[in-house]
Every structure is written in structure tokens, then in C-alpha cells.
Amino acid sequence: MAEATTKAVIDGMVSKDISLAGKTVLITGANTGIGYETAKDLAGRGAKVLMACRDSEKCTNAIDEIRKEVPNADLRPLDLDLASLESVRACAMVVNETEERLDILINNAGIMACPKWQTKDGFEMQFGVNHIGHFLLTNLLLELIKKSAPSRIVIVSSSGHYRGQMKWDDLMSEKDYVPFKVYSQSKLANVLFARKLSTMLKDTGVTCNSLHPGLVRTDLGRHFFNKDGVWNTVKYYITLPFVKAIFTTPLKGAQTSIYCAVAPELEKETGNYYTNCQKKEEAPAARSDEDADKLWEKTEEFIGALNKTAL
Ligand SMILES: NC(=O)c1ccc[n+]([C@@H]2O[C@H](COP(=O)([O-])OP(=O)(O)OC[C@H]3O[C@@H](n4cnc5c(N)ncnc54)[C@H](OP(=O)(O)O)[C@@H]3O)[C@@H](O)[C@H]2O)c1
Numbered sequence: 408m409a410e411a412t413t414k415a416v417i418d419g420m421v422s423k424d425i426s427l428a429g430k431t432v433l434i435t436g437a438n439t440g441i442g443y444e445t446a447k448d449l450a451g452r453g454a455k456v457l458m459a460c461r462d463s464e465k466c467t468n469a470i471d472e473i474r475k476e477v478p479n480a481d482l483r484p485l486d487l488d489l490a491s492l493e494s495v496r497a498c499a500m501v502v503n504e505t506e507e508r509l510d511i512l513i514n515n516a517g518i519m520a521c522p523k524w525q526t527k528d529g530f531e532m533q534f535g536v537n538h539i540g541h542f543l544l545t546n547l548l549l550e551l552i553k554k555s556a557p558s559r560i561v562i563v564s565s566s567g568h569y570r571g572q573m574k575w576d577d578l579m580s581e582k583d584y585v586p587f588k589v590y591s592q593s594k595l596a597n598v599l600f601a602r603k604l605s606t607m608l609k610d611t612g613v614t615c616n617s618l619h620p621g622l623v624r625t626d627l628g629r630h631f632f633n634k635d636g637v638w639n640t641v642k643y644y645i646t647l648p649f650v651k652a653i654f655t656t657p658l659k660g661a662q663t664s665i666y667c668a669v670a671p672e673l674e675k676e677t678g679n680y681y682t683n684c685q686k687k688e689e690a691p692a693a694r695s696d697e698d699a700d701k702l703w704e705k706t707e708e709f710i711g712a713l714n715k716t717a718l
Pocket residue numbers: 435436437438439440441442459460461462465487488489490491514515516517518519536563564565566619620621622623624625626627628
């Protein structure tokens with residue numbers, strides 16, 4: 408007999424009975440992994456899904472794949488490179504000009520443990536994509552999201568945030584670049600951003616929650632788990648059985664994102680962190696309002712031209 412965790416979740420899967428007919432959703436990084444499964448699921452519930460991806464060919468291929476399983480899926484490709492503020496602004500402009508509503512925004516895209524790269528605007532790549540790009544996108548879409556209330560913002564963070572530390576004097580990791588530490592900082596920034604947003608959006612009918620999707624077999628490990636060169640190939644095949652044993656499928660990994668996006672019991676829940684479709688306490692470092700404020704201010708400074716009246 409199936410065990411119900413909550414009314415919306417049965418055996419770890421979010422009930423298909425929850426309809427999103429008439430709703431519009433935007434998912435970043437929807438062409439693969441957790442974002443792809445989230446897009447497929449929400450389209451299957453009748454939502455119009457805007458798939459915001461940096462590679463239009465991958466996006467079109469993903470749309471074709473989803474339509475094989477969900478023939479009537481209402482999927483729209485959107486160009487979005489979170490490593491370019493110009494691209495983020497262009498994407499938000501298209502959405503604001505063409506969409507009448509935005510009920511659910513899912514900040515899903517992410518990059519992990521890449522080499523010491525920079526975004527087009529000169530930000531450290533992981534902080535720039537995982538935090539700054541999403542920060543700007545969310546702010547530029549906020550009026551539309553508020554207009555569509557009750558609406559939801561879902562931020563895909565990671566349990567890596569528990570190891571995260573905000574290096575206030577070196578947020579761009581110029582002095583010290585340790586790939587996983589830098590990833591953890593960006594994922595802590597995700598939770599702090601969700602905290603600050605949830606406070607700012609109190610009484611607007613817009614909720615904002617963050618989550619850890621679990622350990623999921625996706626392309627996220629591409630920068631360290633790959634077959635580039637002999638040593639990496641050896642490491643790859645030695646590690647593969649462990650990855651297969653421990654990591655779950657993207658479909659299962661998408662369930663907490665889907666839960667935060669659709670569960671009726673979360674309609675008024677905000678400022679929380681979820682994993683396994685359940686509320687969980689975030690790291691102490693993620694519960695600091697002072698740090699959430701500071702991160703907001705610093706990010707505004709980095710972006711410079713952000714329209715402060717957007718909130
Ligand atoms: N997998 C896990 O075990 C795990 C655990 C904890 C948290 N997470 C989080 O889950 C989220 C989804 O990751 P995933 O596991 O599904 O990884 P994934 O398969 O690598 O998917 C990441 C997505 O983000 C996109 N992306 C990367 N850089 C981008 C940029 N500059 N602009 C726009 N999109 C960009 C990728 O596009 P391309 O395909 O074009 O590169 C891809 O669509 C991430 O936020 C990650 O931190 C995952």
C-alpha cells in the first residue's frame with residue numbers, strides 16, 4: 408500500500424492530480440537534468456512552460472523529447488545565459504512583453520566546481536550564474552509574478568549550502584579559488600536570497616522557498632566527473648558504480664522542485680527550505696537576516712544598474 412508523506416506526495420512522487428491548467432511557469436536550465444524533468448512534469452499538468460536555456464539547440468531538442476511523452480505540452484523556448492547580465496535582461500524583457508502572467512518561477516540552472524572562470528560581466532562563474540544571474544532575473548520578473556499572485560518562486564539550492572561560507576571580503580573568490588567551496592558559497596547565497604525575498608514579499612501572495620533536490624545523476628558533475636584524458640577516464644570508471652548506487656534519477660530528483668511549485672499545502676508557506684518533499688532546517692549560516700540583507704546589498708552593488716523600484 409502506498410504511503411502518503413503529505414496529501415500531495417505518495418511514495419516520494421508528487422500526485423499527478425494537481426492541475427496547473429491556466430498557469431505559466433518559467434524554469435531556468437530546463438534542457439537537461441532536474442530542470443528537464445520538472446518542465447516535463449509541469450507541462451503534463453497543463454501549465455505553459457517557458458524553458459529558459461542558454462543553448463537554443465539543446466532547448467529545442469528537449470522540447471521535442473518532452474512532446475514524445477506529453478504530446479500536448481505547451482512549451483516555449485527562451486534564450487537565457489545566466490553568465491551574461493545582458494542576456495538576463497533580454498530574457499526578462501521578452502517575458503514581460505509577451506506574457507500576461509507568471510505563476511511559478513523556478514531558479515533551477517546551476518554550475519558546479521568549474522575551473523576558475525568568469526562570466527561575461529567579470530563575476531566568478533559559479534557565484535555569477537547560480538546567484539547573481541538568478542537574482543537579476545527574479546527582480547526583473549517580480550512585478551509580473553506579483554501581478555499573478557498567488558504565485559511562487561522556487562530556488563534550487565543544495566545541501567552543499569551547509570558547508571558554505573560567505574566570504575564577504577572575497578565574494579568573487581579572487582584570492583582563494585577552491586571549486587567546491589565556491590559552489591557551496593553560491594548555494595548558501597541561494598538560501599539567503601530566498602530568505603530575503605520571502606521577507607520582502609510578505610503579504611503580497613508571492614511565496615519563496617529553497618530546496619535541495621537530493622543527490623541526482625545529472626550533468627552537474629561534468630567539470631570533475633568526465634572522461635577527459637586517461638586519469639579522468641580511470642577515475643570515471645572507478646567511481647561510476649558508486650555514483651549509480653548512491654545517486655537517484657533526475658525524475659526523482661525533480662520531485663522536491665515540483666512539490667514546492669504545486670503542493671496546495673504550500674500555498675502560504677514561505678521562507679522555508681525543503682528536501683525529500685519535506686521542510687528541513689537550513690544551515691545556521693542561512694538563517695541570518697543580517698547576512699541575507701548584506702548579500703542583497705552587495706549583489707545590487709555588483710549589478711549596479713538594477714532598478715531598485717522593481718520591488
Ligand atoms: N544533481 C545533483 O545531485 C544536485 C544536488 C544538489 C543541488 N543540485 C542543483 O540542481 C540544479 C539543477 O542541476 P542538475 O543536477 O540538473 O544539473 P545539470 O544536468 O548540469 O543541469 C544544469 C542546467 O543549468 C544550465 N546552465 C548552466 N549554466 C548556465 C548558464 N550560464 N545559463 C543558463 N543555464 C545554465 C545547464 O545548461 P547546459 O545544459 O547548456 O549546460 C543545464 O540546463 C542546480 O542548481 C544544482 O546546483 C543538483
